[in-house]
Amino acid sequence: xxxxxxxxxxxxxxxxxxxxxxxxxxxxxxxxxxxxxxxxxxxxxxxxxxxxxxxxxxxxxxxxxxxxxxxxxxxxxxxxxxxxxxxxxxxxxxxxxxxxxxxxxxxxxxxxxxxxxxxxxxxxxxxxxxxxxxxxxxxxxxxxxxxxxxxxxxxxxxxxxxxxxxxxxxxxxxxxxxxxxxxxxxxxxxxxxxxxxxxxxxxxxxxxxxxxxxxxxxxxxxxxxxxxxxxxxxxxxxxxxxxxxxxxxxxxxxxxxxxxxxxxxxxxxxxxxxxxxxxxxxxxxxxxxxxxxxxxxxxxxxxxxxxxxxxxxxxxxxxxxxxx
Amino acid sequence: xxxxxxxxxxxxxxxxxxxxxxxxxxxxxxxxxxxxxxxxxxxxxxxxxxxxxxxxxxxxxxxxxxxxxxxxxxxxxxxxxxxxxxxxxxxxxxxxxxxxxxxxxxxxxxxxxxxxxxxxxxxxxxxxxxxxxxxxxxxxxxxxxxxxxxxxxxxxxxxxxxxxxxxxxxxxxxxxxxxxxxxxxxxxxxxxxxxxxxxxxxxxxxxxxxxxxxxxxxxxxxxxxxxxxxxxxxxxxxxxxxxxxxxxxxxxxxxxxxxxxxxxxxxxxxxxxxxxxxxxxxxxxxxxxxxxxxxxxxxxxxxxxxxxxxxxxxxxxxxxxxxxxxxxxxxxxxxxxxxxxxxxxxxxxxxxxxxxxxxxxxxxxxxxxxxxxxxxxxxxxxxxxxxxxxxxxxxxxxx
Numbered sequence: 001x002x003x004x005x006x007x008x009x010x011x012x013x014x015x016x017x018x019x020x021x022x023x024x025x026x027x028x029x030x031x032x033x034x035x036x037x038x039x040x041x042x043x044x045x046x047x048x049x050x051x052x053x054x055x056x057x058x059x060x061x062x063x064x065x066x067x068x069x070x071x072x073x074x075x076x077x078x079x080x081x082x083x084x085x086x087x088x089x090x091x092x093x094x095x096x097x098x099x100x101x102x103x104x105x106x107x108x109x110x111x112x113x114x115x116x117x118x119x120x121x122x123x124x125x126x127x128x129x130x131x132x133x134x135x136x137x138x139x140x141x142x143x144x145x146x147x148x149x150x151x152x153x154x155x156x157x158x159x160x161x162x163x164x165x166x167x168x169x170x171x172x173x174x175x176x177x178x179x180x181x182x183x184x185x186x187x188x189x190x191x192x193x194x195x196x197x198x199x200x201x202x203x204x205x206x207x208x209x210x211x212x213x214x215x216x217x218x219x220x221x222x223x224x225x226x227x228x229x230x231x232x233x234x235x236x237x238x239x240x241x242x243x244x245x246x247x248x249x250x251x252x253x254x255x256x257x258x259x260x261x262x263x264x265x266x267x268x269x270x271x272x273x274x275x276x277x278x279x280x281x282x283x284x285x286x287x288x289x290x291x292x293x294x295x296x297x298x299x300x301x302x303x304x305x306x307x308x309x310x311x312x313x314x315x316x317x318x319x320x321x322x323x324x
Numbered sequence: 325x326x327x328x329x330x331x332x333x334x335x336x337x338x339x340x341x342x343x344x345x346x347x348x349x350x351x352x353x354x355x356x357x358x359x360x361x362x363x364x365x366x367x368x369x370x371x372x373x374x375x376x377x378x379x380x381x382x383x384x385x386x387x388x389x390x391x392x393x394x395x396x397x398x399x400x401x402x403x404x405x406x407x408x409x410x411x412x413x414x415x416x417x418x419x420x421x422x423x424x425x426x427x428x429x430x431x432x433x434x435x436x437x438x439x440x441x442x443x444x445x446x447x448x449x450x451x452x453x454x455x456x457x458x459x460x461x462x463x464x465x466x467x468x469x470x471x472x473x474x475x476x477x478x479x480x481x482x483x484x485x486x487x488x489x490x491x492x493x494x495x496x497x498x499x500x501x502x503x504x505x506x507x508x509x510x511x512x513x514x515x516x517x518x519x520x521x522x523x524x525x526x527x528x529x530x531x532x533x534x535x536x537x538x539x540x541x542x543x544x545x546x547x548x549x550x551x552x553x554x555x556x557x558x559x560x561x562x563x564x565x566x567x568x569x570x571x572x573x574x575x576x577x578x579x580x581x582x583x584x585x586x587x588x589x590x591x592x593x594x595x596x597x598x599x600x601x602x603x604x605x606x607x608x609x610x611x612x613x614x615x616x617x618x619x620x621x622x623x624x625x626x627x628x629x630x631x632x633x634x635x636x637x638x639x640x641x642x643x644x645x646x647x648x649x650x651x652x653x654x655x656x657x658x659x660x661x662x663x664x665x666x667x668x669x670x671x672x673x674x675x676x677x678x679x680x681x682x683x684x685x686x687x688x689x690x691x692x693x694x695x696x697x698x699x700x701x702x703x704x705x706x707x708x709x710x711x712x713x714x715x716x717x718x719x720x721x722x723x
Contacts, residue, residue: 004592007635010585016632051593052586054529057522057576060543086538221622224535232538232580270506271618271660272535300507302537302545305711 003028004049015043066119068110068197068237070102072321074310075277075296080303082109083197083237084274085119088227092242092263093279098294098314099241100133101140102279103199105319106239108140110197111166113158116148121196121236122166124189126181128205132169141167143317166193175206175219183226187234195236200227202241204264217268224272242269244278263299276300285324287313293322472496472610472654473524475516475716478707482694483679495654496608499644501616501677502658508683509690509711510658514612515542516715517656519549522572523557527609529594531579531587534618539578547573552714584623584636587613591643598651608652611644617659620669637669641676648678689719 004027006019018039019030030036031047040047067082076082083089083106091099107125112118125132141163148158168191172178178200186198203223210216231238245264263269263276270276275298282293291313298308311322472495474480483500495517502510518528530546532539550572551565558565581587591611598608613619620640623633647653657677659669680696689710694701710719 004589005639007632007639008585008588008592010583049589051589052579052581054577054579054590055539055543056574057528057530057543057546057578058570058573060540060578061547061573063540065540065544080544084538084541086540088535228535267505267660271615274537274541276507302511302541303548304713305512305715306507307711 006030009045009049011040011043011045015039015045066114066121066196068106068119069112069117070106071109071319072296072310072312074308074321075298075312078298078304078308078310079275079301083239084303085196085237086231086235087274088224088231088238088240088272089275089277090240090242090263090269090273091277091279092244094244094261097244097279097281098312098319099279100201101136101314102296102312102319103201103239103241104133104137104140107167107197107199108137108144108163108318110237111163112144112148113156116151116156116158119196121193122168122191123197123199124168124170124186124195124236126170126172126178126198126200128172128178128200128202130173132171134169137167138164139316140318143315146317166191168195172206175210175223178206179219179223179226182223182230186230195234197237197239198227198230199239200241202243204241204243207265208243220265220268221272224269228272240273270300273300274302282311282322285311285322287322287324289313289315289323291315291322293324472517472526473520475513475520476709476718478709478718479692479716482681482692482701482705482707483697484701495610495656497648497652497654498678499648499655499657499676501680502656502683503661503680503695504683506660508685509709509716510660510683511537511542511614512545512711513683513690513692513716514614514656514658515546515549517654518576518610518612519546519553519572519715521610521654522546522576523550523553523568524607526575526607528576528612529579529590529609530576530612530614531581531590532614533581533583533587534615534621536615536618539580543573543576543578546576548713549715556714581619584620584633584640587619588636588640588643591640591647595643595647595651598647598653608654610654610656611647612656612658613644614658615660616657616673617669620673624669634672637673641673645676690716 005025006016006027009027011019019036022033022036022039024030024033024036027047027049030040037047065081065085067076067079067084069076069082070079091102093099104125107123110119110121110123112120114120125137138160141160144163145158145160148156152158168189170181170185172181182198182200186195189195203220207216207220210219227238227240230236243264244261247260247262261278261280263278278297278299280295280297282295285293287293293311293313296310296312298306300306301308311324312319313322474483474495483495502513504510514530518530521528530539530542532542537545547569551569554565554568554572555562558568579586579590581590594609594611620633620637623636625633644655644657648655661682677696678698679694679701682693682695683690684693685691689708692707692709694703694705696703708719709716711717
């Protein structure tokens with residue numbers, strides 16, 4: 001084991017001061033100093049410290065993945081099966097683009113049984129807005145149950161009640177409650193079946209109210225770090241709903257006046273998520289049933305090099321791929 | 325059993341070094357305390373110190389000229405007969421016209437211009453001055469490590485500099501920083517480089533931290549790129565492509581790092597492993613840090629304890645440079661610039677990389693602009709590529 005300098009270890013300030021007073025610069029020095037060993041033990045450092053574990057690419061690639069389908073087939077193909085597990089996906093768009101509908105649809109889809117291509121789990125919907133639309137969730141759950149009934153020719157006992165019993169809702173009206181929810185409540189949540197998707201609608205709604213840019217950045221970093229830890233430790237896919245803003249002038253969502261519609265929360269958010277999907281209008285098109293066609297564009301993605309667009313519609317049954 | 329080649333040491337010391345089987349490389353010689361070596365070899369500590377200085381200067385010179393690793397080669401215990409081929413074969417570089425000198429064949433072969441003169445008398449077996457830089461550079465003509473393939477010719481021309489020979493590996497022994505907003509293809513390019521390294525028989529250590537894509541997703545994408553490249557190289561032979569893919573993926577690993585200390589610890593452990601490898605050494609690996617800015621920025625902003633983040637960042641830069649210079653490791657750093665487009669992490673980190681390339685999405689492809697090249701590459705030069713299912717590819721239809 002290499003003789004590490006103590007500055008290579010994540011030590012709290014009191015421990016750093018103690019070791020500095022004892023003139024301890026390397027772990028080999030600490031091993032012969034009981035006070036230094038005591039300080040390291042108090043800091044939770046076990047000797048010898050193990051380096052971060054390297055995960056073989058071959059083993060990781062062979063692990064079975066259970067993405068959460070979106071029910072928009074072209075979008076699922078672009079995402080290599082759906083929302084990736086153990087990762088954060090951001091959905092952004094102007095008001096009325098279908099963000100909440102897509103988030104609800106994905107939550108319902110996460111309960112889809114494995115024999116029907118689903119993750120077979122439970123979902124958590126964290127709502128930061130004033131009221132969770134339970135009726136709409138019931139409509140989408142009913143739509144999924146009817147779809148499964150048609151596909152299985154009536155032989156499945158999958159019902160809307162099954163879906164709703166696996167959908168857990170948290171309401172967080174403040175940043176502090178949201179942070180405590182994602183950092184403490186969700187990691188401690190035990191459900192049967194296990195949670196496969198956590199949806200937060202919406203993250204930007206709460207952060208808008210923070211007046212200082214620095215405080216907003218720190219709050220965003222704390223929440224995203226907690227969500228990252230949740231997704232990597234427990235394994236669910238995380239879907240974060242973000243609003244859109246206009247960059248570079250203009251005050252219309254269509255970007256009139258020279259502005260470009262971009263996801264809110266800035267560049268910092270871009271680096272914290274694995275996949276970014278931007279929802280928008282579909283150029284005024286309508287599908288065969290007369291529903292307004294909308295567009296989902298992958299502006300950041302890992303699989304297949306990222307990029308690509310898919311058309312979808314929002315119906316009473318939920319979100320579906322557009323059939324033009 | 326291998327024995328150390330002399331650097332003009334006295335025959336008695338050479339014999340003792342040859343008998344010391346635990347010293348098989350310059351790095352193991354330099355890392356051991358002089359007092360320990362002195363007692364092991366039964367020579368004065370001053371003799372050991374002078375030997376270490378000579379070896380260290382040779383190592384330093386070699387690093388500065390070619391960035392390659394230095395190995396102390398073996399000389400048969402019986403010595404080299406003058407004018408004859410030594411047992412074990414012709415030394416690298418061939419037998420000099422005047423025959424092999426009594427002191428043995430210098431490591432790396434015979435220098436251009438012949439064997440340097442024997443050390444003057446007076447000092448027990450040691451030259452009265454350190455070997456000159458020119459003679460050392462000629463002396464240490466070791467073969468270059470196998471080149472680390474770049475995913476497209478456009479990138480090769482972007483990274484090339486006039487001071488590098490055409491056959492030189494453009495990444496080994498150097499730090500390449502990829503800058504750009506999200507998304508601009510930085511991670512895709514880093515994964516393509518890792519895939520190329522793994523398929524070329526090198527290890528690939530991908531340190532992922534600071535948010536972004538998790539190791540599982542990155543591994544899937546790496547597998548996708550490796551499969552596409554292996555299929556292309558195998559030309560329709562599916563079994564060969566599958567074997568190449570599995571072999572390459574077994575050489576790559578992903579390391580989740582949640583703080584600069586994790587990255588420091590891992591790189592330090594990797595360096596210790598590389599230091600202790602016996603000859604013949606495998607090709608040096610590729611190390612990717614994605615994303616350096618996301619990993620280091622929170623530590624820099626944390627005010628308690630004071631300057632802890634800056635210390636961690638400085639140490640990390642030093643370790644990565646040491647890995648590159650001492651072991652020929654290719655280091656790729658991924659960073660996102662600040663909102664105003666300026667380089668992240670300040671001037672200290674800004675001086676870490678040898679080559680800095682800015683990426684941005686433009687017209688359906690990615691444009692890479694050379695921002696800085698310490699070996700004289702043309703700043704402002706651009707290269708264009710696109711990101712497809714098989715990773716970074718030449719953009720043949722680009723404007």
